[in-house]
Amino acid sequence: MPLMNPLNPWPLESSNPLIAVLVSGGIDSLVAAHLLKQSGADVTAIHFLTGYEPEDRAGRLEKLFTQMDIPVFIFDCRTVFQSNVVDYFTAAYLRGETPNPCMVCNSRIKFGACMDYARSLGADAVATGHYCRTTKDPDGVRLWKGADPAKEQSYFLAFLSQDQLGRARFPLERMTKDQVRAHAARHGLVPIESKESQDVCFIRGEECADFIEAQVPAIPGPGPIEDMTGRLIGTHSGLHRFTVGQRRGINCPAEQPYYVAALDMARNCLKVGFRQDLFVPVCRVAQVNWIPDRPKGSMNVSVKIRYNQTEVPARLxxxxxxxAVVEFVTPQFAVAPGQGAVFYDGDAVLGGGIIRAE
Structure with missing residues (x-):
């Protein structure tokens, strides 16, 4: 009889499965690894190098997990991370989009390259410290919100394939952040990274625009700023310094504040409007990954168009x-091309894709 993982109840391939935990040095992956170890699973840890982490992190992680009797493998992922995440990020900005690199990193790196590496070590599954959960039924593997509304991270995993979700394990699926902290304190688990992970892990101590300029030296420079009527009202400092909905840095006095409405890359022109000009009733979504299958016809859903936003009702x-086309029940402010749009039916993730300009 195949062995069941007590932290995700369906059979793994092996009769004695090895579970690889991706560890960063933070409290979430640390507790995830400890919970798996407590459950009796055969656990190994993988730390993948991006080229943007502190130089001493790998050594400190090896020492930490050795104390927990968990072997650590260091996976050099720098080249594939640069091409799949960093280059994707900079290219999106140069197209006038606002990308979410975490969603791409999860599908291409953590549950892509790292999962392949874990399988080469003999692991049947990969665990992370994400706050979400999965279940399996005859139609496939489903992705659900985590138990903690404040930390819920299913949004970031909406691009995972059925095979990736089937091999994913989320030990924190029914825990809150406070419970994770309490578990760590109770068992004397001290992470080497005390700060919460940030949205763009490879940008540290500098502005996003400065990072992009370092990656792409021959970047277009200043250009015109136009209002919604096409009237020239100023000069911008570079389109890569702006995103839809942004207010800071426009520097064009008016009776009310201007916001970025669109980026015309062909003309190197920044289009701005007043806040009321940026509400849209509908958006188009491309490269949709359905979980587990594409729905038939139209349906009522809730949709999240950026991670730090509450879901809103819509017709999908x-x-x-x-x-896919998303028709919002109430027009939404600053729907930015390049961001991820994730669809929900209650707590179930139906899928997600990339918002495209109309």
Missing amino acids: TALGETD
Whole structure:
């Protein structure tokens, strides 16, 4: 009889499965590894190098997990991380988009390259410290919100394939952040990273625009600023310094504040409007990953168009296999091309894709 993982109850391939935990040095992955160890699972830890972490992190992690009797493997992921995440991030900005690199990192790196590496070590599954959960039924593997509304992270995993979700394990699925901290304190688990992980882990101590300039030296410079009527009202310092909905840095006095409405990359032109000009009733979503399958026809859903936003009610219509149209019940402010749009039916994730400009 195949062995069941007590932290995710469906059979793994091996009769004695090895679970690889991706560890960063933070409290979440530390507690995830400890919970798996407590459950009796055969656990190993993987720390992947991006080229943007502190030089001493790998050594400190090896020491920490050795004390827990968990072997640590260091996976050099720098080249694939640069090409799949950092280059994707900078290219999106140069297209006038606002990317979410974490969503791409999860599908291509953590549950892509790292999962392949884990399987080369003999692991049947990869665990992380994400706050979400999965279940399996005859239709496939489903992704659900985590138990902690304040830390819920299913949004970031909406691009995972069925195979990736089937091999994913989330030991923190029914825990809150406070419970994770309490577990760490109770068992004397001290993370080497005390700060919460940030949205863009590879940008540390500098502005996003400065990072992009370092990655792409021949970046377009200043250009015109136009209002919604096409009237020239100023000069911007570089389109890579702006995103839809941004107010800071426009520096064009008016009777009310201007916000970025669009980025015209072909003309190197920044389009701005007043706040009321930036509400849209509908958006198009491309490269949709359905979980587990594409819905038939239209359906009422809630949708999240950026991670730090509360879901809003909408009507979702699938177009073909990987495109969709979202009609908001109430027009939404600053729907930014390049951001991830994730669809929910209650706590279940139906899928997610990339917002495209109309």
